[in-house]
Amino acid sequence: MKVLIINGSPRPNGNTSIALKEMEKVFAAEGVETEILQIGNKDIRSCVACGSCAKTGACVFDDIVNEAAPKFEACDGLVVASPVYYASANATLVAFLTRLFYSTHFDKTMKVGASVVCARRGGLSATFDELNKFFTISGMPVASSRYWNSIHGRLPGEASQDEEGLLTMRTLARNMTFLMKSIALGKEAYGLPEKEAPVSTNFIR
Numbered sequence: 001m002k003v004l005i006i007n008g009s010p011r012p013n014g015n016t017s018i019a020l021k022e023m024e025k026v027f028a029a030e031g032v033e034t035e036i037l038q039i040g041n042k043d044i045r046s047c048v049a050c051g052s053c054a055k056t057g058a059c060v061f062d063d064i065v066n067e068a069a070p071k072f073e074a075c076d077g078l079v080v081a082s083p084v085y086y087a088s089a090n091a092t093l094v095a096f097l098t099r100l101f102y103s104t105h106f107d108k109t110m111k112v113g114a115s116v117v118c119a120r121r122g123g124l125s126a127t128f129d130e131l132n133k134f135f136t137i138s139g140m141p142v143a144s145s146r147y148w149n150s151i152h153g154r155l156p157g158e159a160s161q162d163e164e165g166l167l168t169m170r171t172l173a174r175n176m177t178f179l180m181k182s183i184a185l186g187k188e189a190y191g192l193p194e195k196e197a198p199v200s201t202n203f204i205r
């Protein structure tokens with residue numbers, strides 16, 4: 001079992017990373033391998049709608065998005081974490097996810113997704129919803145916890161005082177592990193769900 005973790009904070013040792021480290025402890029105890037990609041401090045542009053990936057299966061901008069693609073393909077679960085900026089995800093992370101999900105054509109069905117959000121005070125559930133939408137358009141079941149997956153703090157380190165937030169992260173990692181293991185068993189027993197040929201109507205005809 002392998003989980004790829006994307007940290008969208010530009011502060012690799014900030015509050016978002018405290019949440020992720022709490023999850024990593026549980027994954028390690030459960031025998032789940034993890035890899036963290038720090039992408040929030042990188043210069044990542046967004047999609048330019050050139051359509052090149054439709055032909056090549058890779059983004060025309062050959063950066064960390066294309067490096068992450070095979071790791072995403074190989075993982076059983078994906079954790080996406082963001083600091084809240086103006087009640088939204090960090091724009092660098094959104095650019096990264098937009099290009100990663102749009103440019104890759106491998107089957108993401110039944111890879112488990114989980115999002116984690118971190119803020120001083122507000123905008124957490126809006127950001128949580130925003131991130132989960134990448135999973136729910138891709139056939140990826142979403143792991144949940146005992147609360148929406150959020151942690152609080154402003155200055156780096158403050159999130160370690162949010163005991164409820166930390167418990168939410170540990171529970172999330174346990175639930176995610178259970179889902180990944182159950183899906184692995186289900187795939188063996190039943191295979192992946194049948195897929196129909198795509199229909200794309202653009203609300204016109």
Ligand SMILES: Cc1cc2nc3c(=O)[nH]c(=O)nc-3n(C[C@H](O)[C@H](O)[C@H](O)COP(=O)(O)O)c2cc1C
Pocket residue numbers: 009010011013014015016017083084085086087088118119120121122123152153154155156
């Ligand atoms: C540009 C910017 C916008 C922010 N917007 C919000 C916000 O809308 N709501 C909030 O509660 N905190 C907001 N914050 C505070 C961060 O979410 C908070 O400091 C968080 O701990 C950052 O996580 P990090 O340490 O992992 O980077 C903002 C911070 C910055 C730099």
